[in-house]
Amino acid sequence: MKLISFLLHNTAQYGIVQGDKVLNLSPILGAQAPDLKTLIAKKLQADAAKALQQHQPDLNYADLHLLPVIPNPNKIICVGLNYGEHVRETGRELTENPALFVRMPDSQVGHGQDIVRPPESHRLDYEGEIAIVIGEGGRRISEADAWKHIFGYACYNDGSIRDWQVSTTQWTAGKNFWHTGGFGPWMVTADEIQPNQKMSLVTRLNGQEMQRATTDMMIHSIPRQIAYISTFIPLQAGDVIVTGTPGGVGNKRNPQVFMKPGDVVEIEVDAIGILRNTIRDEVV
Numbered sequence: 001m002k003l004i005s006f007l008l009h010n011t012a013q014y015g016i017v018q019g020d021k022v023l024n025l026s027p028i029l030g031a032q033a034p035d036l037k038t039l040i041a042k043k044l045q046a047d048a049a050k051a052l053q054q055h056q057p058d059l060n061y062a063d064l065h066l067l068p069v070i071p072n073p074n075k076i077i078c079v080g081l082n083y084g085e086h087v088r089e090t091g092r093e094l095t096e097n098p099a100l101f102v103r104m105p106d107s108q109v110g111h112g113q114d115i116v117r118p119p120e121s122h123r124l125d126y127e128g129e130i131a132i133v134i135g136e137g138g139r140r141i142s143e144a145d146a147w148k149h150i151f152g153y154a155c156y157n158d159g160s161i162r163d164w165q166v167s168t169t170q171w172t173a174g175k176n177f178w179h180t181g182g183f184g185p186w187m188v189t190a191d192e193i194q195p196n197q198k199m200s201l202v203t204r205l206n207g208q209e210m211q212r213a214t215t216d217m218m219i220h221s222i223p224r225q226i227a228y229i230s231t232f233i234p235l236q237a238g239d240v241i242v243t244g245t246p247g248g249v250g251n252k253r254n255p256q257v258f259m260k261p262g263d264v265v266e267i268e269v270d271a272i273g274i275l276r277n278t279i280r281d282e283v284v
Contacts, residue, residue: 001049002186002273003152005036005067005110008059012071014039016048017186021057022064028055036187037070037238040135040151045189066110068183069154070133075239076103077229078129078158078175082219082244089252098220098228103158103242107176111184114280115159117261118177124259124279127158127245128203128211128267132222133187134239141230146223147195149235155267155275156242157182157203162251162258182267182277183240193271201246204266205259213246220244 002017013026014036026034028051033039039048080099081087087094109115117124135151159181165174193199203211220228225241250257259265259279267275 001045001189001192003036003048003069003189004064004184004186005069005071007065007067012067015059016052016057017061018052018057020061022059022061023052023055023057024059025051035072037072040133041237066112066184068105068108068110069131069187070183070238070240072105073238073240074236075233076105076242077240078103078242079220079225079244080171083213083217083246084219085213085247086245086249087219089247089249094219098225100229101171101175103181104176106178108181108183109179109277111182111186111275111277113277114179115157115182115259115265115277116179116282117259117279118161118180118282119284121161121163122258122260123162123251124180125160125162125250126203126205126210126259126265127160127249128201129156129158129242129245130154130199130201130215130269130272131156131183131240131242134235134241135190135237137234137236137239139230139234141226141235143223143227146226147190149226150190150222151237152187152189153193153269153272154184154187155182155269155272157265157267157275157277158242158245159259178282182265182275184275185273188272197271199272200270202268203248204268205257206263210250210257211246211248217246218244
C-alpha cells in the first residue's frame with residue numbers, strides 16, 4: 001500500500017495511491033483517524049484496505065499538493081555518517097554508535113514541492129536517504145524485534161546548508177533551514193518490503209547521478225538504529241528515522257556542487273519510488 005499526505009481545499013488530508021488516482025481516507029475514516037499518524041497509531045491499516053475495496057479512488061495524484069509523508073511526526077531522528085564512502089569523504093572517524101541529529105517538521109516539503117535556498121547561504125547540498133516510519137512504538141527495542149516496529153518506508157532528501165552545518169560542532173542549524181528537505185513521494189507499507197531486503201538508493205541532480213548505494217552497505221543497520229535510538233527515548237507511532245546518506249555529496253566533490261534555483265533533484269529507491277523536488281530561492 002502507498003500512503004500519502006496532501007492538501008485539499010487548504011486542509012491536510014491523507015490517502016491511498018492507486019496508479020494515477022488517490023482514495024481520500026480523511027472523509028471516510030473521519031474523526032477516527034484525522035491524519036496518517038493517527039491511522040498508524042490506532043493500527044487502522046486494515047480499515048484503510050477495506051475502504052479501498054468499498055470506494056473508488058477519484059482524486060488525480062498529479063493534481064495534488066503533496067505534504068511530507070508524515071507532516072506532524074513527534075520526532076525526526078537522522079543518522080549521520082552511516083556509509084563508509086561518506087565517512088571517508090568527510091575525513092571523519094568511524095564511531096561505535098550511530099551519529100544522530102534531529103530535523104524539525106517544517107524543515108521539510110513533500111514530493112513535487114520546491115526545496116528553498118535561503119538568502120543566508122547558497123551552499124545548499126543534497127543527501128539522498130531512506131526514511132523509515134515507526135508503526136509500533138516502544139522503549140529498548142531489540143534488534144531482533146526491530147523489523148516488527150516499522151510501518152513503512154519513504155525516500156528522503158536531507159538537504160543541508162553546509163556552511164551553517166559545519167560552523168560549529170553541532171549540526172542542527174545547517175540541517176533545519178525552512179523547507180530544505182524532501183520527504184516522499186509516498187510511504188510504502190512494510191508488508192511490501194521484506195525485512196533486510198536490499199534496496200538501492202540513487203541521487204540525481206538535473207539527471208546526473210551523484211550518489212548510489214545499497215542498504216547492505218550501511219554501517220549501522222536499520223535494526224541497529226531502532227535499537228540504539230529506542231534505548232534513550234521511547235519511539236512512537238509516526239516517528240521518522242532517516243537512515244543515512246552515501247558518498248558523493250556536493251560539498252565533498254572537486255569542484256564542489258551546490259543546488260541552485262531551477263535545479264531538479266531526485267532521490268530514487270527501487271522498492272519505493274522517486275522523490276523529486278525543484279530548487280528555488282526563498283522570497284524575503
